[in-house]
Amino acid sequence: MNESTASKWIKVLPGLLFMFVIALLAMGTKTLGGEWAGLEGWIKTNSKFLGDVLKINHVIIVIIIGMVIRNTIGIPSWAQAGVKTSRIFIKMGVILLGSLYSLAELATLGSTSILLIATFMFSTIIFTMWLGKKYNMDPGSAACLAAGAGVCGVSAIVAVAPAVKARGEDIAYSIATILSFGIVCLFTFPILGHLMGLTPEQFGMWAGTGILNSGQVLAAALAFDPGTADVPSISLKVGEIYNLTRVVFLPLVVLLITILYARMSDDKTVETAASAGKTFFSKFPLFVLGFIATVTLTSFGAFGPTHPVSPDLKAFRDIYSWFFSIGLTGLGLQISFAEMRKAGGTPLVIGSVAGFLKAALSLVVVLWLF
């Protein structure tokens, strides 16, 4: 490790500690062997409406604290580098989450998720690009928006942008639109899910299909059903498989959107058959392989029995809860209202229509089929 890499790692430590303290404030010390139930416990004891009706738990609390800090005093300069690493905690949490599944469960959940995700993802992309063309949007801007609305939010937009020659403001508009819509989903999906009496399985399928951003799927699933080390969250278990299916589709989506963009813009220079394969492999999310490795190891008993659950597996569940809380604190700290105000005009209308239709239709399909 050279000096600059080492100093970068040291620079992230204050920010990591900052996110950990916020997570600790929300979660308390119970999973660390203490007695304090944190703000989540305080809300449950003192407000029936917030605790029992709106089901506010540590996940929503860390996101709200993060958003309040970001949009009032701002992220302290000493914490900025650490906050930028928050996504890695979500990825490590997802890899550890693999210990909840067996290969057989993965095959069953995976086959239904592939069908549902593929249907909604590709139809949303085609619909958004068609609507963009109808309302004379720039093809690059429509392509970015289609990627965000169809697959997994910000990463999809960033992945598609170079291929469709999107301008800086197209990327900013699309990200702002998708994030604004996602924030609304993050807070409304769990409340609607409880009001409609969805089962945790149904909610997981709905959130995994209807919410656009990976972090927001995770947050909504945990907000609906936080689970414990003894009884893990079913909505998280189901929702994350749907989310990962979508993430795995990303390379294929980049390819499809590039082809659609070439047709819309008559730009023949964007994608050739030779570069198509390269695009596919360069966009493949490697951390999903870590998740599959954990599922395989768990299935072969590497971490002990799953019924009753071994102490090692219980420890994994406590650790991924902390990783998710830290990662989602970072998500909240990166939500800037000033950035979201960049969304507007035609992209906001088209993105919201596509997102709303996807959310509503996926709810109908989930209620109808499952």
Next chain:
Amino acid sequence: MSEKKEEKQLSLFSNDKHEDLVAIFGAALVMILVLIL
């Protein structure tokens, strides 16, 4: 310094693949520590 350059300097990872590999390594380390301790 432009916003993009500053962002790059703050970021610990050079790209998504780098971040994914560090996540896999980190999670594996956690598993090993849990199994040992």
